[in-house]
Amino acid sequence: MSTPQPPMPQAAPDWQAAPGSPYPTYTSPIPVVRTHLGHAIASEWTKIKSVRSTMWTLGVFVLLVLGLGLLTGAVVASSDTVVDGESPLALGFFGLLLGSICLITLGVLTTASEYGTGMVRTTMTACPSRGRVLAAKAIVFFLVAFVVTLVSATLVGLMHVTMLEGSGAGEPTGSEWLKGTVGVSLYVALLGMLSLAIGSIIRHSAGAITIMIGALLAPLVIALFMFSESLRDVQQALFEYSIPNQMSVFYANSLSDSGPSGWDPLWIMLGVTAVAFAGAFALLEKRDV
Amino acid sequence: MIELEGLTKRYGEKVAVNNLSFTVRPGIITGFLGPNGAGKSTTMRMVLGLDRPTAGDVRIDGKHYDQLKDPLTYIGALLEAKAWHGGRSAYNHLLCLAQSNGIPSRRVHEVLDTVGLTAVAKKKTKGFSLGMGQRLGIAAALLGDPRILMFDEPVNGLDPEGIHWIRNLMKTLASQGRTVFVSSHLMSEMALTADHLVVIGQGRLLADTSMADFIAENSRSYVRIRTPQRERLLDMLHGEGITVVEPGAEVLEVDGDKAEAVGELAARHQVVLHELSPQRASLEEAFMQLTAESVEYHAHDGQPAGPVPQQQQQQQQQQQWGSDWRKG
Numbered sequence: 001m002s003t004p005q006p007p008m009p010q011a012a013p014d015w016q017a018a019p020g021s022p023y024p025t026y027t028s029p030i031p032v033v034r035t036h037l038g039h040a041i042a043s044e045w046t047k048i049k050s051v052r053s054t055m056w057t058l059g060v061f062v063l064l065v066l067g068l069g070l071l072t073g074a075v076v077a078s079s080d081t082v083v084d085g086e087s088p089l090a091l092g093f094f095g096l097l098l099g100s101i102c103l104i105t106l107g108v109l110t111t112a113s114e115y116g117t118g119m120v121r122t123t124m125t126a127c128p129s130r131g132r133v134l135a136a137k138a139i140v141f142f143l144v145a146f147v148v149t150l151v152s153a154t155l156v157g158l159m160h161v162t163m164l165e166g167s168g169a170g171e172p173t174g175s176e177w178l179k180g181t182v183g184v185s186l187y188v189a190l191l192g193m194l195s196l197a198i199g200s201i202i203r204h205s206a207g208a209i210t211i212m213i214g215a216l217l218a219p220l221v222i223a224l225f226m227f228s229e230s231l232r233d234v235q236q237a238l239f240e241y242s243i244p245n246q247m248s249v250f251y252a253n254s255l256s257d258s259g260p261s262g263w264d265p266l267w268i269m270l271g272v273t274a275v276a277f278a279g280a281f282a283l284l285e286k287r288d289v
Numbered sequence: 290m291i292e293l294e295g296l297t298k299r300y301g302e303k304v305a306v307n308n309l310s311f312t313v314r315p316g317i318i319t320g321f322l323g324p325n326g327a328g329k330s331t332t333m334r335m336v337l338g339l340d341r342p343t344a345g346d347v348r349i350d351g352k353h354y355d356q357l358k359d360p361l362t363y364i365g366a367l368l369e370a371k372a373w374h375g376g377r378s379a380y381n382h383l384l385c386l387a388q389s390n391g392i393p394s395r396r397v398h399e400v401l402d403t404v405g406l407t408a409v410a411k412k413k414t415k416g417f418s419l420g421m422g423q424r425l426g427i428a429a430a431l432l433g434d435p436r437i438l439m440f441d442e443p444v445n446g447l448d449p450e451g452i453h454w455i456r457n458l459m460k461t462l463a464s465q466g467r468t469v470f471v472s473s474h475l476m477s478e479m480a481l482t483a484d485h486l487v488v489i490g491q492g493r494l495l496a497d498t499s500m501a502d503f504i505a506e507n508s509r510s511y512v513r514i515r516t517p518q519r520e521r522l523l524d525m526l527h528g529e530g531i532t533v534v535e536p537g538a539e540v541l542e543v544d545g546d547k548a549e550a551v552g553e554l555a556a557r558h559q560v561v562l563h564e565l566s567p568q569r570a571s572l573e574e575a576f577m578q579l580t581a582e583s584v585e586y587h588a589h590d591g592q593p594a595g596p597v598p599q600q601q602q603q604q605q606q607q608q609q610w611g612s613d614w615r616k617g
Contacts, residue, residue, distance in 0.1 A: 025290075025315045026466040028434035033391030034358045043389035050381035051374060118372035121339055122429065125366055126389045128338050128355035288340040 040127055040136035048140055053109055058144075061102035062152050068095035069156035073163040088160040088169045089180035090251035092153060097244055099152070100188050101213060103145050107195030108208040110141050115203040120289055130284045138196060138277070145192040149185040157181060176252070183266060184250040190269045191216075191243065197276035201283055216243050241268070290315055290468055291336060291437065295345035298331050298492075305331045307492035308345065313470045315436070318463045320483030320500070321472040322576065324584045328492040329472040330368070333441050337366055349437060361390040361433030367426040367440045375415030379406055379425050382414060383432060392433055400428040419446030427455070437468040444478060456482050476576035480504070488576070490583025507575030512548045514541040515564035522560050529554060542568075 033039075048054050072091045111134070114120035127133050157180055161172065172180065195212045202208040223238035239245060240259025249265050260268060291313040298306040306328040313319045323329050334340040336347050338354035349357065349364055357363050373382050383397040401407045404424040409417070414425060423446055430438055440459070444452045459482055463469045473479050479486065479500075486503050488496040496503065511534075516522050519541070526533050526543070531550070534542040543551060548567045555562050 025468075026436040028362055028436065030362055030392060030396065030434045032359050032362055035389065035391055039389050039391050043385045046381060046385040046388055047374075047377070050378065050385070051376045053376065113374065117374045118369065119374045121334075121368055122372045122386065123389075124339055125337050125368070126361055126386045128357065128360055286341075288334075 035127070037132055037136060040132050041139055043127070044133075044136040044140040048110065048144065053113070054106060054144075057102045057106040057109075058148055061099040061148065064099040064102065065092070065095035065149075065152040065156055066159075068098065069159060073160050077163045077167060086169055087172045087176050087180070087251065088164040089157045089172050089176060090248075091160045091164075092156045092180065092184075093248055093251050095156060096149075096153065096184060096188060097247060099149075100191055100216065100243075100247075103149070103188055103192035104195040104212040104216065105209055106145070107141060107192035108199035108205055108212060110137050110196050110199065112199035112203055112205040112208050116205055124289045130289075131281055134200060134277075134281060134284055138193060141196055142189055142193055146185055146189040149188045150181060153181045153185055179250045179252075179263070183263065184247060187247060187250065187266050187269055190266070190273050194269070194273045194276050197273065197280040200280040201276070220244055290350055291439075291470060292348045292351075293332070293336075293345070294347070296332065296335060296342055296347055297344040298328070298335060298340060299343045305492050306335070306342075309489065309492070309494055310345075311487050311494060311497045313437075313468055313487075314485070315468040316463060316466050317484035318459055318469040318471060318482055319485045319487060320479035321470060321487050321489070322474065322476060322479055323472075323489040323495075324474055324580050326491075327474075327489050327580070327583065329474075329489065330441055331492075332489075333366070333368065333439055333470075333472065336439065337364070337368070359390055359433070361386065361392065361435060363433070363435055364437040364439065365430030365433055365435040366438070367423070367430045367443055369441060370419060370426065370446065371414070371417075371422045372426070373414055376413055378411050379414055379417075379428075380410040382425070383428060386429055386432055390433055396432060396434075400431045403431060404428040420448055420451050423447055423451070423455075427458070435467070438462055438470070440469075440471040442472055442474070444473070444475075452478075476573045477571075480572050488579060490580040493583070495579055495583070503575075504572060507570075507579070508572060509544070509570040509575075510546055511568050511570070512543045512545075512551055513564060513566045513568050514543065514551060514562065515539055516541070516555075516560060516562050518560050521558070522555065525554055525558055525560070526551070 069092050072094055073088075076091060114123060123133060124130060157172075157177070195208065198211055199205070199208040202211065219238045219242040223235045223242065226232075226235040226238070236258075246260055246265035246268065249260055249262070293309050293311055296306055296309040297304070309328075309332060321329055321332070331340060335342050336349070336354065347353075354360065354364075377385075379401065380397060383400065384394060386392075387394055387397050398407070398410075401410050404427050406421065406424055406428060409421070414422070417425065423443060427440070427443065430440070438459075440455075443455050443459075447455060459469050459471060463484070471479075471483070483500050486496060486498055486500050487494070498506075514522070522541070523533060526541075529550075531543055531547065534544070536542055546567060548565055552562070552565050555565075
C-alpha cells in the first residue's frame with residue numbers, strides 16, 4: 001500500500017490531466033469512498049465519547065439512580081409500615097425522575113453545543129447531508145441513553161427486590177419487570193431524544209435545557225396550584241399527562257385511575273418525539289448553518 | 290475548479306453578496322480580496338453549502354457541494370479560527386472528521402505532523418493559541434488530501450515563521466495542480482502569494498484579473514523631487530511639457546519613469562537637487578482606491594474623538610443617526 005504524500009514543500013509536483021477537464025488537476029492517492037450513514041455514526045460515536053460532558057452527565061445519572069434507589073430502599077426496609085403487595089420496583093422511580101434531567105442535558109448538548117462552539121460548520125462541511133448528521137446523532141445518543149438507563153434500572157430493581165425480601169412486598173411479575181426496566185428505559189431515552197431535537201431547533205444549550213426541564217416539571221407544579229373548581233378538568237389532565245406521572249405509570253403507581261395506563265406513555269412520548277424530529281429535520285434543511 | 294454564477298445572498302434588507310460571477314481555476318493560487326464585511330466569508334460559506342444562496346449558483350467541479358459523496362477529499366476548508374469543541378483533543382477532532390468521510394485514521398497522524406501539532410495531539414484544543422488553532426484548522430482542511438483548498442484569512446494570528454510556512458504550503462499545493470482559493474484583506478500578503486486576484490467590495494465584484502495585470506495597471510510610478518530652487522525647476526519642467534504635481538511645500542512629483550530626463554534637465558540648467566528618486570505607489574494604495582467607495586466600516590481620520598461641546602455633539606449624533614440608517 002502506498003502512503004499518501006503529505007503536502008510538504010519538498011513534495012514533487014503531481015500534475016495529472018483529469019479526463020474531460022481542460023485543466024490539469026490533482027489526484028489524491030487516498031482511496032475515494034462513497035460515504036453513508038455508517039460513516040456519520042462512527043464519527044458521532046467518536047464525538048460523544050471524546051468530550052467530558054458525556055462522562056459527567058452519565059456518571060451523575062448512574063449515581064442518582066443507584067444512590068437514591070439505595071436510600072429509599074434502606075428507608076422502606078427499615079420502617080415498620082408493611083408495603084402490602086406493592087411492587088418493590090416502584091422505589092426506583094425517584095432516582096430515575098431526577099436522573100432524567102441528566103439525560104435531557106446530554107441530549108441537548110449533543111446537538112446544541114455544536115452551535116455554541118462553531119463545530120457545526122466543520123461537521124456540516126465534512127457531511128453536507130444535514131439530515132444524515134442529525135440521524136447519526138440521534139441513533140448514537142439513543143443507544144447510549146437506552147443502554148445506560150436499562151443497566152441502571154435493572155440494577156436498582158434487583159437491589160430493591162433483595163432489600164425488601166420478606167417485608168411483605170410482592171414479588172414482581174415478568175410483565176412488571178419488563179415495564180420497570182425496558183419500558184421505562186425506552187421512555188427516558190426518548191425523553192433525551194426529544195431534548196436532542198429541541199437542542200437542534202433552539203441551537204442554544206442553556207435555552208434548550210431550560211425548555212426541557214420546564215416541560216418536565218412545569219405541568220405538575222402548575223396543576224398543584226390550580227385550586228379553582230372550574231379548572232378541575234385542566235388540573236386533572238395536567239396531572240395525568242405530566243412527564244413524572246407518565247413515568248410512574250411504568251411502575252403502576254399513577255396519581256390517578258384515569259389517564260394513560262399500561263404502555264400508553266411510551267406511545268405518547270414516541271409521537272411527541274417524532275413531531276419534534278420532523279420539525280428539527282425541516283428547519284435544519286431550511287436554515288443557514 | 291469553483292464556479293460562481295450570479296451568486297447572491299440577502300439578509301433581510303442587507304445584500305451581503307451581490308450577483309458574483311467568477312471562476313477559481315486549478316494549479317494557481319487565487320486571492321480573494323476585500324475590506325472587512327465585503328462578503329468574503331459569506332461567499333465561502335455558500336461554496337460549502339453552509340449558507341443557502343438567495344439567488345445564483347455555485348458549483349465545485351460541476352457539482353453542488355451537497356452532491357459530493359466524499360466532500361473532504363474534494364475540498365478542504367479553513368473557515369474560521371476554532372470551529373470546534375474546545376473539550377475535545379486535536380487528535381479526536383480530526384479523527385471524527387476522518388471517520389465521517391471514510392478517511393483512514395493514519396491520515397490524522399500525517400496531517401498533525403504536516404502542521405507541526407504532533408506534540409499536542411492529545412491536548413484539549415481549548416488551550417490552543419490563535420496560531421495553533423489556525424494550524425489545526427489547516428490540518429482539518431488537508432485531511433482528505435483534497436484537490437481544492439479554501440482558506441479564509443489563513444495568516445490571521447500566525448507568527449512570522451507561521452506566515453512563511455503557510456505561504457510556502459499554499460504555493461506547493463497549487464504547484465501540485467490543486468485549486469487554492471484564499472481570502473485576505475491584506476493586499477501586501479496577496480501580492481506575495483496569489484497568481485490571480487478577485488476583488489470584491491460590498492458584495493460586488495470589483496476586479497477579476499491576474500496579479501501581474503493588476504500590478505501593471507494599478508501601481509503608479511513617479512519621480513519624487515526636492516529642490517531649493519523650486520520655482521526655476523517648475524518653469525523648466527513646464528517648458529519641457531512635463532506635468533508636475535505638488536503634493537507638499539517641499540516636494541514635487543513627476544508621473545512616469547522620468548528620473549533621467551529630470552536629472553539631465555536640472556544638470557543642464559545647473560539647478561540644485563536634494564532628492565531625485567523613482568517611486569512606485571504601493572499595491573495597498575491601489576487596493577484602497579479600488580475599494581474606497583465600498584468600505585463597510587469607516588474609521589475617522591485624525592485625532593481620536595475628544596469631548597465635543599454639547600450642542601455640536603447633539604447635531605453630530607443626529608446626522609449620524611440619519612446616515613447610518615440609510616447605509617444600513
